[in-house]
Structures are given as C-alpha cells and as structure tokens.
Amino acid sequence: MDKNKVKIKLDKLRKEFGDVVAVKDIDLEIYEGDFLTLLGPSGCGKTTTLLAISGLEEASGGKIFIDGKLVFSKKDEIIVAPSKRNLGLIFQSYALWPHMTVSENISFGLKVKKLPSEEVTQRVNDILKDVQLDEYGERYPSELSGGQQQRVAIARMLVNRPQIFLMDEPLSNLDAQLRMEMRSELKQLHTKTKATTIYVTHDQEEAMTLSTRICVMNEGDIRQIGTPEEIYEKPADVFVAGFISNPKMNFFNGRVSKVNKKTFIDAGGFSIEVPEDVVGTREEVRLAVRPEDFDISGTGISYTVQTRLPTGSSQILMAENQSGDNLTLFFSTEISAKAGDVIKLSIKPGKIHIFDNETSLRLN
Amino acid sequence: MSSSVLDVTAVGGSPLLRRWIRNLTLPQRVIGILLLLLLVFFVIMPAINIVYTSLTFSLSDRRLPQVVDRGIEVVPGEFTTVHLERVFWSKLTNKMFLIPLRNTLIITLGLTALSMLIGSSLAWLVVRSNMPWKRGIANFASIPYIIPSWPIALAWIAVFKNTKLGGHPGWFQYMFHVPPPDWISYGPLPIIITLSLHYYAFSFITVSGALASIDSRLEETAELMGASKFTVMRKITLPLVMPALMSAFILTFSKGIGTFGTPAFLGLPVRFFTLSTQVYSNVKNNLAGDAYLLAIVMILISSITIYMNAKVIGARKSFVTISGKGFRAKPVDLGKFKWVMFGLVILFLVIFVLGPLYILSWQTFMEVDGDYSLRNFTLHYWIGPSGATGSLGQLLGEGQAGILRNSEVWFAAWNSIRLALTVSTLAAILGVLLGYAIVRGRGTGLSKALDSLSFAPYVFPGIAFGAVYLGMFAKRIGPIPALYGTFSLLVIVSLAKRLPFSSRTGTAAMLQVHKELEEAGSLVGAGFFKRFMKIIFPLTKSGFMAGILLSFITTMRELSLIVLLVTPSTKVLTSMIFRYTEGGYHQYGDAITMFVVIISLTGTLIIRKAQKTDLSKGIGG
Numbered sequence: 011m012d013k014n015k016v017k018i019k020l021d022k023l024r025k026e027f028g029d030v031v032a033v034k035d036i037d038l039e040i041y042e043g044d045f046l047t048l049l050g051p052s053g054c055g056k057t058t059t060l061l062a063i064s065g066l067e068e069a070s071g072g073k074i075f076i077d078g079k080l081v082f083s084k085k086d087e088i089i090v091a092p093s094k095r096n097l098g099l100i101f102q103s104y105a106l107w108p109h110m111t112v113s114e115n116i117s118f119g120l121k122v123k124k125l126p127s128e129e130v131t132q133r134v135n136d137i138l139k140d141v142q143l144d145e146y147g148e149r150y151p152s153e154l155s156g157g158q159q160q161r162v163a164i165a166r167m168l169v170n171r172p173q174i175f176l177m178d179e180p181l182s183n184l185d186a187q188l189r190m191e192m193r194s195e196l197k198q199l200h201t202k203t204k205a206t207t208i209y210v211t212h213d214q215e216e217a218m219t220l221s222t223r224i225c226v227m228n229e230g231d232i233r234q235i236g237t238p239e240e241i242y243e244k245p246a247d248v249f250v251a252g253f254i255s256n257p258k259m260n261f262f263n264g265r266v267s268k269v270n271k272k273t274f275i276d277a278g279g280f281s282i283e284v285p286e287d288v289v290g291t292r293e294e295v296r297l298a299v300r301p302e303d304f305d306i307s308g309t310g311i312s313y314t315v316q317t318r319l320p321t322g323s324s325q326i327l328m329a330e331n332q333s334g335d336n337l338t339l340f341f342s343t344e345i346s347a348k349a350g351d352v353i354k355l356s357i358k359p360g361k362i363h364i365f366d367n368e369t370s371l372r373l374n
Numbered sequence: 375m376s377s378s379v380l381d382v383t384a385v386g387g388s389p390l391l392r393r394w395i396r397n398l399t400l401p402q403r404v405i406g407i408l409l410l411l412l413l414v415f416f417v418i419m420p421a422i423n424i425v426y427t428s429l430t431f432s433l434s435d436r437r438l439p440q441v442v443d444r445g446i447e448v449v450p451g452e453f454t455t456v457h458l459e460r461v462f463w464s465k466l467t468n469k470m471f472l473i474p475l476r477n478t479l480i481i482t483l484g485l486t487a488l489s490m491l492i493g494s495s496l497a498w499l500v501v502r503s504n505m506p507w508k509r510g511i512a513n514f515a516s517i518p519y520i521i522p523s524w525p526i527a528l529a530w531i532a533v534f535k536n537t538k539l540g541g542h543p544g545w546f547q548y549m550f551h552v553p554p555p556d557w558i559s560y561g562p563l564p565i566i567i568t569l570s571l572h573y574y575a576f577s578f579i580t581v582s583g584a585l586a587s588i589d590s591r592l593e594e595t596a597e598l599m600g601a602s603k604f605t606v607m608r609k610i611t612l613p614l615v616m617p618a619l620m621s622a623f624i625l626t627f628s629k630g631i632g633t634f635g636t637p638a639f640l641g642l643p644v645r646f647f648t649l650s651t652q653v654y655s656n657v658k659n660n661l662a663g664d665a666y667l668l669a670i671v672m673i674l675i676s677s678i679t680i681y682m683n684a685k686v687i688g689a690r691k692s693f694v695t696i697s698g699k700g701f702r703a704k705p706v707d708l709g710k711f712k713w714v715m716f717g718l719v720i721l722f723l724v725i726f727v728l729g730p731l732y733i734l735s736w737q738t739f740m741e742v743d744g745d746y747s748l749r750n751f752t753l754h755y756w757i758g759p760s761g762a763t764g765s766l767g768q769l770l771g772e773g774q775a776g777i778l779r780n781s782e783v784w785f786a787a788w789n790s791i792r793l794a795l796t797v798s799t800l801a802a803i804l805g806v807l808l809g810y811a812i813v814r815g816r817g818t819g820l821s822k823a824l825d826s827l828s829f830a831p832y833v834f835p836g837i838a839f840g841a842v843y844l845g846m847f848a849k850r851i852g853p854i855p856a857l858y859g860t861f862s863l864l865v866i867v868s869l870a871k872r873l874p875f876s877s878r879t880g881t882a883a884m885l886q887v888h889k890e891l892e893e894a895g896s897l898v899g900a901g902f903f904k905r906f907m908k909i910i911f912p913l914t915k916s917g918f919m920a921g922i923l924l925s926f927i928t929t930m931r932e933l934s935l936i937v938l939l940v941t942p943s944t945k946v947l948t949s950m951i952f953r954y955t956e957g958g959y960h961q962y963g964d965a966i967t968m969f970v971v972i973i974s975l976t977g978t979l980i981i982r983k984a985q986k987t988d989l990s991k992g993i994g995g
Contacts, residue, residue: 066893087389089396093899109912118908119898170898351769 016197017077017174018063024071024084025058025230029125031076031343032058034230035072037239038209045200047209047217051253056210057102057178061228064099064176065092065209076174097174102182104159106151108220112138113147119170137165142286157188163197175200175207181216183365187222192353193219214254226250244363247369251298251363255339257326264364275364278335279311280355289364295373296365301326301340306347310354313337315347329353395610401902404813409804413827416870419851420842421830427667427845428457435663440464457663470664475653475671480649481565481637482630488570489626493577494619496712496719501585504705505716507848512582514723519575520978521731521971522948524635526568528964529730531639532737534559535744539643541958542744545733549746569636571726573629577622584618585611586645590704603706624683628676632835634934639955650837650934657938666845677833731971735937738965741765757817757960778966783950787969790859790930790946798925801872802918808873809880810910814889828877829869836934843867844938854871859941868929875928876921883917887943920981927977928982931970932995 018040025033030052033055034241040046046242048056060120065076065082074082075095081090106115113134116226138144143159167175180196181189198222200207211217217224218238226233226241226249234246234286243250247291252259262277273286277297289295313329320343321327327347337355347353364373397403431448435441439454441448499505500512518526536553539560547553557563588611590672596606605659634650641651649672654995656665708715737743742762743754753776754762760775777783808828831839843866847857857863887910895905911918933948940949947966954963 023656064897066897085389087392087396091895091899092893097897099894099897101890101894103890104892105888107894107909107913118895118900122895122898122900230748250444355723 012042016040018036018062018074019075020059021075022072023059023062023069023074024057025062025067026070027286031158032230033062036227036230036232038225038232038235040206042206043204043222043250043357044339045207045209045220045222047211047224048227049214049217049222049224050233051212053229054227055230056212056227060176060178060208060210061302063095064097065090065095066099081214082270092305095174096172097176098170098172098274099176100163100167100178100180101287102152102179104163104180104183106159106162106166107150110151111148112152112154112165113142114223115151115162116166116169119166133169134247136170140168141165144352156184157192160192164196168203172203173205175203175205177207177209179211182211182213187332189216196220206270207335218254224251228253228353244372247299248296248298250364255300257301257340259339260299260301262297262299264295266293266295275362278337279313279331279333284356284362284364284374287294294367296367298365299357299361301338303358304337304339305358306341306345306353307356308354310356312352313354313355315349318347318349327353329355387828401906402811402814403509403820405805405807406824409808409811410820410827412804413873416866416873417827419817420839420846423846424666424838424842428663428670429453430663431454431456432662434660458916460662461667467990470652471668471671474547474647474649474668474876476987477562477641477646478631478648478650478672480562481569483570484562484566485573485630486626487524488566489572489574490577490619491623492722493579493622494581494615496574497524497585499715499719501582501717502703502706503708503712505708505712505719507716511719511723514577514727517570517727517975519579519627520927521571521974522635522933522967523572523633524639524933525734525967525971526571526726526730526949527564527636527639528960528967529733530564530568531559531955532960532964534564540740544744545746547910548612548744555580555767556644560640561646561706562641565640565646568640569630569633570959571730573626576625576629577619579624580618582616582812584615586703588703594704604785615847618950621683624679628679628833631672631676632837632934634835634837634937635766635952636740638952642956647667651834651836652740652839654938657844662841662845665841669835669841671834672838673833677781678978683933694989722870727908731968734794734964735968738961738968740961741770743960755965771962772963774959777962777969782945783947783966786945786947786950789944790948791862793861793868794926794929794948797868797929798922800869801876801925802922804869804873805876805921806883806911806914806918807880808877809882809884809914810879810906812881812886825877825881831872832874834871836871837938839871840867840935840938841882843870858939859943861944863939864936864944864946867935868932871932871935872925872928875925879917880914883914886917887913920984923977923981923984927974930977951974 014038018038019039022034023033024031024035034057036055048059050056054074058067058228063070069082069084071084072082073080073084076095080086080088081095082088089101094172107118110118115193116137117130117134120133126180135149141164143158143161143165146154154162160183163180177196181192184192193216198287200220209217209220221238223235224238224241224365225235227251234241234245234250236246239249241254246252248261252261260278264275264277267274267276267281271286272283273289274281274283275289275295275297282297308324311331313331314331315327317328318325319328324340324342325345325347326338327341329337329339331363332339339355343349362374365371366373378499381541385697424500431450431452433448435454435456436448438456440446446454447721460466496511496515500508500515505511519595526606531544533545534554535541536547536556536559537543538553543553544559553559566731592614593606593610596610597603601609632650633752637646637648637651640646641648647655649668653665653668653672656662656668668826682776686868711994729964736746739751739753740746741750743756744911749765752758752764754764754769756776757778758770758776759779760773761773762770764770774780808824812825834842843863844858847854850856857866878951890912890944891909892905895909900908931948933952936946937949937952938944947970951963951966951970955967
C-alpha cells in the first residue's frame, strides 16, 4: 500500500433510492495497493458504494476519481462507462453465465475486446492454471462446486487484467471451511498482484484477516477508517465498538467520580482510574470492555457465572453481579469455571473504551 | 443497469443535454419507448376508434330507419347518438342488446358453474384421493384445453342434430329414429355443456395446483380433534383452495363472455344470439356502430370481472402453507369407491374427451351425413377428386375435392401456418423485448405503462377485438394503408391479442436472468447488442421456444379473433371450418377440424417433451 498514491477517491458521494439515502455524502481515499474493506451491517450502503465505484450503479451526487481522473460527477454529468474504469468485479452471486463453459465465461471479455484468438486461448489457459482449474475449462458452472465457481469468478476477473479488484461479499455463499480456504487464497492473490482491492463484507473476521485497511459503515455513513488493529484497539464510536466484537462487547453506563484530584469511572461494580482530560466535565460516560479484556484473579469484583458456553479451545461465560449488571467473558479453557461459581474479576489495564454519552464518539 | 448505449461523456454540450441524451439512450428506455409507441398503436388507437365509430355516422348509416324517418342528413364522421339509441333505447334494444346480454350471462354463468364442478371434482380425485392411474388421468383430462373449444360443438351437432331445421339427421336420430327436441339439439343447454367440456380444464389446472400445495397434516390435525371428513372438507380444505376457485371462476367467466365459435355453431341455427354472435351479425350487416357498442359492453363486463379479481383476491392469490420440515400429502382413501370413481372418471373422459374426436373423425368418412352404416363409408372428403359422385350418383360436396386434394384447403393451410409462424415468432421477440423493458425499468412509469398496456388486450373478447381492428384498418391511417383483406392485418391483430401472454412470459423469463449476469458483461465492455445476443437471449431461449410453440398452436386454432377479418384471399383453416359448417358441409369442416386438432396435440406434446412438464401447463394461451 502506497499512501502517497491515491488510486480511488470518493468526494461527497451520495446515493438515494427514492426517499431513502443509502450513502450519505461520503469522502474516502483508497491508496494504490490497498486492500480496503467496506464493513458494516446489511443496508449500511457498502454494496451501493462499491457498485457506484464500478459504474454499474449511478450515484445521485458527488464525484469519483480513479487515478486522478474524474470518472463520475453528477453535477457535470460525467459518467465513464464501467468497462472504461479498468476494474474487475466479483459479484456475490458470482454471476457466472450458466449457458457458457468455464472457458467461455473467462474468454468473454477478451473476445469482446477482439483480441487475437491465440492470445485469448493462451491467457485463458494460463489463468485456468493459476486458479487450479485447468481440467475444468469445458465444464459448465453448474457442474462445479461452490469453491470452484468462486475460482472461475476470480479467473474471469483476472483475465482482463484490471488494475482495481472489486469484490462484493464473494465468500458469503460458501460453507465455513471453504470460506477459510478461499480467504487465504484471496489474501495470496492480493499479495501477489498488489492490485488495489475494495472488498465488501459484513463479516468482521473476514475484514480483520484480509484487509490492509477497514472502512466501517453504518446507515450510509463512514464511522471509522483505519487498519484492522486501529479499528479493534481504538473503535471510534459506540457503533464500531459494538459491531467489531466477538463475542459481544460489554457496555456499561459509567458514572464519573473525583477522589483526591483523581478521576474514576464507576461501572458494573468496577472503578477505573482515567486521566482527567479524557472525561472533562462529563458526569456520565459510556464504557465498553471486550469479553477477553477481563482478568480472573483472587481480588476484584464478584460476579456469578450464569452460563458456560465452551467452544472447544476456549469458553464464553455469561456472568451477573448482585446489582444485575451482565457480562460476557471470554477465556481459555485453562480457567475452570462452571455455572454457579462466584468469580472475582478485574479489567486489564488500558483496555477500556470510553465514549461520550451524547455523540457516542470515543474519548480516550 | 445505468450504462447507456452511447458513451455520453464523449458527447459535448452542457451537462443537462448530456443527461437527457443519456437517460433516453439507456437500452431499456430506448426499447421501452419504441414498444410504448407500438402499444399505443395496438391498444389505445383501437380503443379510441371503437368509441369514435360508435358515436359518429358512417356512410352505411344512411339506410337506418332512425335516420331515414327523421330525414337526418348523414355526414360520415359527424357526432351522433343514433347508435346509442338503437342499441340501448329503441324497439331493437330487446332483440339486439337485452336478449343477447341475457343469453350471454346465462351461458357464461352456466358454463362457469358446470366447468368448475367438473374441474374441481376431477382435481380433487387426481390430487387428493387414492384413485388409480392418477398421472395418466391428469394428462388425459388436460386434452380439452389443448384443442379448440368448437370441435366439441361440432361433435354435438353430429350426434344430436335433428331434421326439423333441415339437413341430415344426427347419430341419435339415426339410432333411435326419434328426432331429439330442439332444446337438446341447439341453444343454451348444448352450448353450456359443450363449452364446459372445454373450459373445465381451467378449474382443473388451478385447483389441482392449489390442492397439491396443501399439507395433509393440516387436515389430519382437524381429524385428530374429532372433525368428520365432511367438516374437514368444509372448514379446512375448501377455504384453502378458495383463492384458486375464485381465480378459476374469473378466468372461465371472462373467457366465456367472448367465446364465439360454439354459440355460433349451436345458437345461430335457432336464432339464439349471444353478445359475441350479435356483434358478428351486426358487422356482417354493416352495422359497425351498433356492433361496437355491444363490443364495448363485452369489454366492460370482462374488465369488471378482472377488476374484481384484482380487488377481491388479488391480495391473497394463494395461501402460503406455513409448515416446518417435511410435507405430507397423504391421499384420502376412497375405500370401496376407489374403483367406482376410477370407472366413472374414465367413462367421463372416454365419452366427453375421446367421444367428440371419434364422432368427428367418423363423420368425415360418411358419404351421406347422418348415415352411420358401413356401406356409407367413403374417403372422398379426405382424398376424393373434385366432381366425384356418390353411390346414388349424387355430386359429393357439390363437386368439391377432398381436403387433401383441395387447393383451397391447401391455400388456407398455408395461410394458417404462415400466420401462426409469423405471429408466434414476432410475439416471442416482442415478449422478450417487453420483458426486458418492464423488468429492467422496474419502478419507472414507462415500465408500469408497458405492463398495463400490454395486458389490456386481455379484456377485449376476441370477436370484439377483431371488430375493432376491422373498423380501424378499413381505411388508410396516416402512412399505414388500408389493411383490410391483407395478410398483415391478420398478423397484427393476432400479435396484438397475444400481447398479454407475450409480455407475461417475457417478463417471467427476464426475471430469471439476474441483472448481475448482464452487468458482468457490461463490465468487460460488452455493448447492449452483444449483451442481448450473448447473454440475455441464450438464457431466455428455452422459454422463448416454448412461447413460440404455444403461440403457434393458439394462433392455428384461433377463430373468433379473425373470423371478421378474413377474406377469400386470406382465408385460414379455422375460417374454412366455420364456412363449411355454416354451409352444412360437415364432413369437410370436421376433416379440417381433425387436422387442426392433430396439429394442436402434436405441438403440445413437443412442448411437453422439450420442457419436461405436464400437458396441463400453459394456462393463459
């Protein structure tokens, strides 16, 4: 990823469907070689944004630049055709043409460009080898497994040698194991080609493992852009904190108290010291702690385990204290606990996320 | 899809101009606008024309008594209420409007009730009982839908014709030496019975579909609670198939209103008029204005039923049976009645499905109509030369050759095939284009307009539609020359009448082609034409071919639509059947009928083989 070179730039991009604003004037810069994931719940505008970049969907306002060239501007009525934007797209459904063989699917774009037939054959064969489908050229898509279909879709995109890869939830139709495999294949593909990639998903794990940067969207807005680590460690607002968390994030209403010129936030029985400038004059804040950011030690706040959900290598505990605060905890199985046990909990230092009650924005 | 067929960015000028050009050059928009113009021509103009003609004078109105008596000067094209008065408020009203209206309603309600009774009983037996050989029976029972409706009427005439009206006796009189009473030979009763034997297929097909989707556990649960079989039927099964029954009612009713062939064959000899035959007779008597008013009445009745259909049951066309895993369809045990019912059904099908075809075939081999003895056997009406004489030295069929040696029949057959081929191909192409414009333009006013306009011909009964086109194309309109008497007029009217079917199948086919499949093409630079030929068309091809074949059959057997429009130079098989039967040459008419029946059956079998579906598919043709 080359931060000095902006490959794609969205300037106040907007999309309306009737009265519904699907994308709300977003600004976004995608760098050369970036693997940027648009992450968010369904209906957040991520696919719409992707399709607007591809040109298949016409935005209602704003501008799109690719390589510094204006390819879309509503105001100037400039709309460069999708095929002239030098990009490839993998659809969620793959959109493989069912009446064409694998080879025909892959060669279609080359034939449209009227390439000499020897070159078409050569390129199709090369790409089939690359995706390990050299035996399957004469098959029809319906005769392939889900993973193979996925590879055909990738090959069909690659063969046209686009500079930008767009992928719309490409793994969502695969079963869990295959999804893991294809995930690593996609990652390798990016490492090898270094093509600027925009990837749409609602799966946070997919986003974390694949991306160089993640753009979290909700209700048509961008909530945070950053590396997977930044997003995980410093979620910009309550939504991001809640969305990027598995098992689910623990949220508390925190009360600010000042003792001996020190500032504390009291929440869920815990009392955490924070630098004064973080909370300012607020009396209440929103506090979030990840399930894995608790310590079980001899000392701490007492919680009673309600339910234990073992996942094999680890376990999820649901616990409650006397005041009725509920917690989700995530530990390795080395820690033994069962329903009914009283455990003493403390929060790992520096692992709290503090948000403003009004704006939901991050304070620390 | 937002890419236009032009690269607009390359077009200079202001952004506003570019937006206009781009919006107008979106492929679905270009096609949509062209189709809209076509539909205006096919549907709106005839509709305006029919109203206009019925409210203005035409030259032939000079001889009307209402005009002559009052000394009114007839200026063609000038506004007049004389037709309104004649049809709705004169001495003629009873004869021309009220009696045909009453007859139409009697026949339509009668045939709807009878055909629903037959159709749904058969459907229940085939779907829900343990009657043997159900699949075979289901296919067998769909045959009447495939062949035209009037052969059954012709068979009825062959059997129950009496000599009171002249001509030769029917089979009944031949066998029992007693002429059947008039009310059995002709009029409402035979019309209702023979039409029901065709139209029961509607109820059979829709109700079978509904019954097949009922999970029998729904009924078993009620039985467990102690409900009797009758209560279960009344409280559970019947309400569940109610929407299907309603739509069968509407379908049969609206088709029945416009039916022409059967009422003409069985009603006209005793001067029993329905609206459709009255329209025909008015047009033939040069009373276009009066005919069109009656046509408007027919269109109104049929629109009201369809509107009611949309209002009353539109919201819940069918119940979605909510059930968890699995689906049980346990047949109801008929016990000892199992074989009784089987016998009755087979008897019904043999008598009423095979019987008419058998009688008609037999009749074609009779030298003298009505003599069922073997010595009366002849092949003349199939292969005889012209001028052949019979065993008594009489000239057979007034000297006409058998149909296979009759150049007129070959000419009509060629016309029929030519017409059916042209119409079916054009209808299928039109259907795909309509489907594209409607589906891809979804949500736009253009798409809605195309959708509803293409459905409009559905409410025009065939005879009324024919009458409208007759009026409209009798003279030159703008650049279009007078088309009356040309083959093109038959093509246009058949194509227009097929529009609802074309656009439905086209839309359904296009919905199968996901937008992304086309987008994937435009992403690699395939233009609209390329996308259409390489992606959309291949993917809709199977529906396209089936649509062609179905249109082919329907056009082959069409009578009411074109009976007013054919001229000696454009005669087709069905119009020849009509002429022969009208003239009393039953052997010729029946021979050609068998020919049409064979084409219909073969065609449907081909569709069935190609689509691997049941014979019972294809409602809406």
